[in-house]
Amino acid sequence: xxxxxxxxxxxEAYKKDVDRTxxxxxxxxxxxxxIEALMALQKLADEARRAGQKSKxxx
Amino acid sequence: xxxxxRLLDALTEGHVEFVIVGGLASTAHGSARLTQDxxxxxxxxxxNLDRLIVALAPYHPYLxxxxxxxxxxxxxxxxxRGLNFTLTTTIGDIDLLGEIAGGGGFEALLPHxxxxxxxxxxxxxxxxxxxxxxxxxxxxxxxxxxLAELEALLEEGDESGGGE
Numbered sequence: 001x002x003x004x005x006x007x008x009x010x011x012e013a014y015k016k017d018v019d020r021t022x023x024x025x026x027x028x029x030x031x032x033x034x035i036e037a038l039m040a041l042q043k044l045a046d047e048a049r050r051a052g053q054k055s056k057x058x059x
Numbered sequence: 060x061x062x063x064x065r066l067l068d069a070l071t072e073g074h075v076e077f078v079i080v081g082g083l084a085s086t087a088h089g090s091a092r093l094t095q096d097x098x099x100x101x102x103x104x105x106x107n108l109d110r111l112i113v114a115l116a117p118y119h120p121y122l123x124x125x126x127x128x129x130x131x132x133x134x135x136x137x138x139x140r141g142l143n144f145t146l147t148t149t150i151g152d153i154d155l156l157g158e159i160a161g162g163g164g165f166e167a168l169l170p171h172x173x174x175x176x177x178x179x180x181x182x183x184x185x186x187x188x189x190x191x192x193x194x195x196x197x198x199x200x201x202x203x204x205x206l207a208e209l210e211a212l213l214e215e216g217d218e219s220g221g222g223e
Binding site: 005008010011012014015017018019020022023024026027030031032034035038039041042043045046 | 060061062063064083086087089090091093094095175176177178191192195203204206207208210211212215216
C-alpha cells in the first residue's frame with residue numbers, strides 16, 4: 001500500500017473540471033496559510049448559512 | 060466553526076499519537092475544498108487512549124448529532140468499547156477513527172505518514188498517494204470529485220518535481 005494507481009475513467013472525467021490554477025495557488029502557500037484559508041472559508045460559509053436562515057425565518 | 064488550530068494544539072500538546080486523514084489532510088496537500096471537521100486515525104495503545112481522554116476532556120466531547128442528555132462518558136472505557144467516534148467539542152468537530160477502509164489502523168498508516176509543521180507544532184499527516192488510496196478504497200460516490208482533485212495535485216507535484 002499504496003500501489004501505483006490505474007487510471008479510473010470516472011475520476012479522469014471529473015478531473016477535466018478541476019481548477020488547477022486554484023491548486024497551483026494553494027501549493028505556493030505554506031501549510032499554516034492553507035489551514036488559515038480553510039478556516040476563513042469555513043467562517044464565510046457559516047456566515048452565509050446564518051444569513052440564509054435569517055432570510056427564511058418569519059419576521 | 061471548527062478551530063483546527065486549537066484542536067491540533069490540544070492533541071499535540073497532549074502527546075496524542077495520531078495521523079491526520081480526510082479533508083484536513085487534503086487541505087494540507089493543497090486541496091481547495093471546504094471541510095468542516097478534523098479526521099484523525101489514533102493509536103489504540105492503552106497509554107494513548109489515556110492521553111486522548113486528557114487532551115480533549117476540557118472541550119467536552121459529545122456524540123455529534125445525538126440528542127442532548129445521553130449518558131455519554133468521555134473516558135477510556137468508552138474508547139475501548141468503540142472504534143470510530145464522530146464527536147463535537149466546544150472548539151469544533153473531530154472524527155476519531157481507530158481504522159479506515161483501505162488503510163487500517165494507526166500502526167499500519169505510520170509508514171505512510173509525513174511530518175507536518177503548522178501553527179508552530181508538528182503533527183503527522185497521511186501522504187498524498189496513500190490518501191488517494193484510502194479514498195479510492197472507501198468507494199463513496201461523493202469522493203469522486205475529491206479524488207479528481209487529489210490526483211490532479213499529485214500530478215502537479217510530479218510536474219513541479221516536489222509537492223509538499
